[in-house]
Amino acid sequence: MFHPLSKDHFLTKALGGVHAPLRNPIFRNLWIANFLSNLGMIMHAVAAAWFMTSLTTSPLLVGLVQTAVNLPILLLGIPCGALSDLFDRRKLLIIAQWWMLSAAVLMAFFAALGRLSPGGLLALLFLLGIGTALHLPSWMALLQDLVIEEHVPAAVSLNSIGFNLARTLGPALGGFCVNLFGVSLVFFGNALSYLAVLFGLWRIPASLLPPPPSEKVTFKALFHSLREAWSFLVKSRQLPGVLLRMSLFMVAGSGFWGVLPLLARDSLHLSASGYGGLLSAFGIGSVLGALFLPKLRDTISIDAIVATGILLFVGCLLLLAYSQKVMVVSFAMGVCGVAWIWVIVNYNVAIQLSAPAWIKGRMISLYVVIFQGGIGLGSAWTGWLANYVGCQTSLTLGAFLVLAGLLLIPIFPLRERN
Incomplete structure (x- = not known):
């Protein structure tokens, strides 16, 4: 059984380090495939955000780039999580990869023809987000199916490290490719990246997968599954508080993703490559934060780590809002990545x-909905407010709302699993 989420036993020595799941060749192959897919997706996101700044100067429309990708996850994430418990997860993942590949190809095609308007870009990003909503809960559950129970926290950390390693390389590479090749080829490159995951999924031996659910997938079964999840949630001693704390952090603090392209272009006078460099700084910080996280868990309590992350994150948001020096903002993005990981990974593992x-x-789908949906909602309200009061004021308000999350720690502490 899993150990309690206490400050002394959150990770045990039995984990064998954060790299332990990589000793499993099937997990390792999927981790590499997912890294390549994440690299393509992040390059795609950089290209889409920068492309929108060439189509419009509206902070709202630029912020809606993040919203368009993440809104489907907010709307469909929980039903997709229920499907992952009712249906063969590998088949769901294969369907999701083909869906996202098709959306990326359409985006590349219309961009190459010069027929991609702001509305068309948002619509295709929304379609891409539907595939992501189907992919994420099944993917996170499948990775856990492939490791022993004691390695689940390490698998979660590795998944985060892989994503943030891609976020380290992807933005700079994406900005470089946008400048050199244009957005359409970046979109097409992302489409090809989904083939790596498909190849990895097809290579999983059937003997390593859990038996497919015996219950037939119907609307009645789906409704029963959702009602069962709600019943479990309301009876849980830990989950409601964790979800509330994470919701405040994500919705209040994620707005910088939406307005960062405008800050890079207008305040810092950067090109697409410079914007990618800022995102890469965040990725480097995230990887470093994830690597040091196991040691921190052995030293101080989980909530102390989360509180430290919140304080660092607030300081970085204020630097992003008011500094016009590239080096200062780059440093702030790096520290912001460390803080982000210290908060988000602890909430993820707790759930x-x-x-x-x-x-x-x-339950994983609840995390996915709050994480991705929080980015979408945070980018939308920050971009909307920036239309009236400017990016500085909207980011400052978000920073103080994140800071208010410290008040929830003694009310809903992270301590024991159900």
Whole structure:
């Protein structure tokens, strides 16, 4: 069984380090494939955000780039999590990869023809987000299916490290490719990256996968599955508080993703490559934060780590809002990446360790909905407010709302799994 989420036992020596799941060749192959897919996706995101700044100067429309990708996850994430508990996860993931590949190809095609308007770009990003909503809960649950229970926290950290390693390389590479080749080829490159995940999924031996659910997938079964998840959630001692704390952090603090392209272009006078460099600084900080996180967990309590992350994150948001020096903003983005990981990964593991296997996909979907949906909502309200009061004021308000999250720590502490 999993160990309690206490400050002394959150990770045990039995984990064998954060790299332990990589000793499993199937997990390792999928981790590499997902890294390549994340690299393509992040390059795509950089290209889409920068392309929107060439189509419009509206902070709202630029902020809606993040919203368009993440809104489907907010709307469909929980039903998709229920599907991952009712349906063969590998088949769901294969469907999701082909869906996202098709959306990326369409985006590349219309961009190459010069027929991609702001509305068309947002619509295709929304389609891409539908595939992501189907992909994420099944992917996170499948990775756990491939490792022993004691390695779940390490698998979560590795998944985060892989994503943030891609976020380190992807933005700079994406900005460089946008300048050199144009956005259409970047979009097409992302489409090809989904083939790596498809190849990895097809190579998983059937003997390593859990048996497919015996219950037939119907609307009645889906509704029952969602009602079961709600019943589990309201009876949980830990989950509601964790979800509330994470919701405030994500919705209040994620707005910088939406307005960062405008800050890079207008305040810092950077090109697409410079904008990518800022995102790469965030990725470097995220990787470093994830690597040092296991040692921190052995030293101080989980909530102390989260509180430190919140304070660092607030300081970085204020630097992003008011500094016009590239080096200062780059440093702030790096520290912001460290803080982001210290907060988000602890919430992620707390949610996953609080859910037994039979409801794992649905509980993971709650994390996915709050994480991705929070980015979408945070970018939307920050961009909307920036239309009236400017980016500085909107980011400052977000920073103080994130700071208010410290008040929730003693009310909803992270301590024990259910």
